[in-house]
Structures are given as C-alpha cells and as structure tokens.
Amino acid sequence: MGTGYGLAESERLPKTIFEQAISGNRRSLAKLLTAVENGEVSHELLGISPRVVDGSVIGVTGAPGVGKSCLIERLLSTWTSDGLKIAVIAVDPSSPLTGGALLGDRIRMESADNNPNVFVRSFATRNQPGGMPNAVVLAADVMRHCDYDIVLIETVGAGQSEIRIVSVADRIVLVEAPLRGDEVQAEKAGVVELADMIVVNKSDLEGSDRAAANIISALEVTSNPPPILLTSAKTAVGIEDLAVQLRTLPAKPGAELARARERLLTAWDSALLSRKDINEVLDGLASSENSAQEWVEKNLRW
Amino acid sequence: MRIVIAKPGLDGHDRGAKVVARALRDAGHEVIYTGLRRTPEQIVRTVIDEDADMLGISSLSGAHAFLFPRICQLLVEAGCIDVTVFGGGIIPVDERPILFDSGMRAIFGPGTKMQEMSEFVGAVISRVSSNQPVGVGEGGDWVWSSGE
Structure with a gap:
C-alpha cells in the first residue's frame, strides 16, 4: 500500500524515486522510506554502499x-x-x-x-x-x-x-x-x-x-x-x-x-525473521509441536 | 495501512480522534496522530512525510466546511491524489455533499461503531487493490455508506 498507486510505472522504480528524493522531493523521499521499511529495497538496489561511520x-x-x-x-x-x-x-x-x-x-x-x-x-x-x-x-x-x-x-x-x-x-x-x-x-x-x-x-x-x-x-x-x-x-x-x-x-x-555484537545480532535476527518459512515455523512452535531450542539446533547449525 | 489522524483548526475536542486512532491501531494499522490545532498545510505535510495511505480529520467546532475542502485541495495540489480522506465530528447531514464533492470518501458522526470504521478501511483496501478510485483526487462518485 502507498508505494505506487497513482504513479506511472517508470516513477515507481526505486532508483528513479531515489534520484527525485536526492533532488529534494519530499514525497519521493517519503515513498522511498516506505519501500525501505517494507524491505523492498537494499543498498545494492539503490546503488549505494553502506555509510562510513562519521558521527552524523x-x-x-x-x-x-x-x-x-x-x-x-x-x-x-x-x-x-x-x-x-x-x-x-x-x-x-x-x-x-x-x-x-x-x-x-x-x-x-x-x-x-x-x-x-x-x-x-x-x-x-x-x-x-x-x-x-x-x-x-x-x-x-x-x-x-x-x-x-x-x-x-x-x-x-x-x-x-x-x-x-x-x-x-x-x-x-x-x-x-x-x-x-x-x-x-x-x-x-x-x-x-x-x-x-x-x-x-x-x-x-x-x-x-x-x-x-x-x-x-x-x-x-x-x-x-x-x-x-x-x-x-x-x-x-x-x-x-x-x-x-x-x-x-x-x-x-x-x-x-559491544557495538559489533549488536550489529551481528541485528543482522542475524533479520536473516532469521525474513526466512520464507518463518510463519510455518512460528505456527509449529505455537502449537508446541517442537521447542524453539530443538528447532534452532536442528535448523541453524553450521 | 498507514493512517494519519488529524485535528485541524482551533477545536480542542480530541476525545473522538483519539478513540478512532486507538481503534484503528487495534485493527492492525499504523496510526500517526498529529495532536491538536494543526493548519491544513501542516496536516498535508504530515501526510506527505509519513507517506500515509489514509487521512482522517476531525472537527467539532463547525469549521469543517472551510477546513476539510481546503485540506483536500492542498493534498491534490501536492500530488497526493491517491490518499483516502475521511472525516468525523459534528457534521450536519446537509453539509456533507460539499465535502464529498471535494474528494472525501466518508463522514462519521457521533455514535459510529468502531466496527463500521474497520469495515470502511476494509472497503478502501479492496478498492485500492482492484484499482477502483478511492483517493481524494481520483474522482468517481464512490462514498461510504454503512451496511455496504
């Protein structure tokens, strides 16, 4: 919802919206942030590298x-x-x-x-x-x-x-x-x-x-x-x-x-929660078919 | 849905707006409440920056006949034609057609059940997904009537 209805196809491309946002269009920035929030875009897709820590x-x-x-x-x-x-x-x-x-x-x-x-x-x-x-x-x-x-x-x-x-x-x-x-x-x-x-x-x-x-x-x-x-x-x-x-x-x-640890945990949580089968996994856990600990040991070993 | 709930004008009665905000939250939506005494320009800016799908505006002071159409006009001018606008408060029935003409899709008066609000949001979602006009600047003559 809200990411493109009413906009022409070319205007919906994240890269295009990003360029409009950079040129100062608030609405494009807002729409892009929605796509970011919904996990629809990445640094790669926008053609930028992750920011260098600079205190900003x-x-x-x-x-x-x-x-x-x-x-x-x-x-x-x-x-x-x-x-x-x-x-x-x-x-x-x-x-x-x-x-x-x-x-x-x-x-x-x-x-x-x-x-x-x-x-x-x-x-x-x-x-x-x-x-x-x-x-x-x-x-x-x-x-x-x-x-x-x-x-x-x-x-x-x-x-x-x-x-x-x-x-x-x-x-x-x-x-x-x-x-x-x-x-x-x-x-x-x-x-x-x-x-x-x-x-x-x-x-x-x-x-x-x-x-x-x-x-x-x-x-x-x-x-x-x-x-x-x-x-x-x-x-x-x-x-x-x-x-x-x-x-x-x-x-x-x-x-x-401590910062590195939190970054790792954030990335890990995100990877886990964006698994395609996450809803089935949660349903299984909610109906106590197996314990969370068992599931982790079985599925997340490396 | 991302829904902005706003109180335009000098009216300080926000119990209704807060109840609606809470009910929409409980129905699973992300609700941004603006607080009291916002100008139409401030409300439109919030809708833009928050990329809202819907805007609910509440007035109990009698200023709706000016404020509501003004907000709709500013939204259209800003290109937010796909945002669905609905209103609530003390809005006499014979003053509603002019608000619908300005692009609003629903007016809820005192005594409205939260169930009905949810049904309205559901109807908006299904219209968006089937590409039927439901935004403030999308035209068409669809407005919400209870029991739909």
Missing part, C-alpha cells in the same frame, strides 16, 4: 517520559537556525498481537510540520527484536544521501532492549531525568556503559543536580566515562551546549566489541 547518525535513547522528543525538538530548531538540514526517525512500538501502532512522537516536534529543513518520519518496530527495526540503517543512509546533515534516531522508551540502538547509530545519547530512583540507574547499567554522552534533562526540576551527581559517581568506577550534560528542554538551558558538543562528539572508546 545519532541515537537518542532513554526511558519513557524523560523528554527525548522535546529535547529533539530543541535540537532541531537550534541546528536548523545554524543552516543545517536534519532528519529524524522516531521509533514507536507495534502491538505484538495486532501489528498495529500508534505513532505519536511528532506531536512534540513542532518543527516536524513547519520547518522546510526538517524531515521527521515515524517508524513502527513491527515486532523486530530489540525494538529497533532493521530498516532504520538503510533509512538513515538514504536520508544522509538526501542532504540531511544529521539524522537523529529516537528509540522507543524502554529498558535494556535499547542497547540495540548501538547497531544503527554512530553515537548514542542517553537521556535521563531526575526523580527516577536509584534502582532505575542499576537497571540502565548496560546502556549507561555504551552511551557516548549522557544528558540529564529537566534541569528545571528540583533534584536534577543530584541525579547528575548519582550518574557521575556510578560512572567514576568505570574507565572513560562519557561527558554528562544538564539540560532543560522546557527552558532551553544547556541546549546550545548540547547542540555544539553533539556535532563533534567522539565515540566512546572500548565499546567497539
């Missing part, structure tokens, strides 16, 4: 309600007034039962509807493992080819699964907020260790200094702690600094293996 694709992750969308809106207005073009991929969860999704991140991004130098696209997870659709990698590459200087990827607001963002983004920003409790810090250990920057948002609230201090003290025991910034998406305090630092943010050393 930035993942923004963190628990629900810490202010990821509002922070992104602040970055959009700051960067576009500096003359940059910014694309956003906003990921929200799909229902595991119906496959439906309610995609609401743009509500908090005013620039999404107004600013000509901003392109926001909502992606549903479509139940891919780790809450990160595999198509996001190609989508971000396509956006970079269409002259968007920076691509921001907003993850679903969730816990440990957020680690999958390291397989698609060059840099990871973890957003935290005060008053979230000590246990939560422990729960977030995995992401904290991989983040290239930690932002403690809602600095207008009481307790934000202490939240930042808690994170700093938790990280002091690890080597190479990432920079920690205090911001308020509400009052814009700290936003300028964040916008500047994000443009030259170095990758956190020592995270290479």
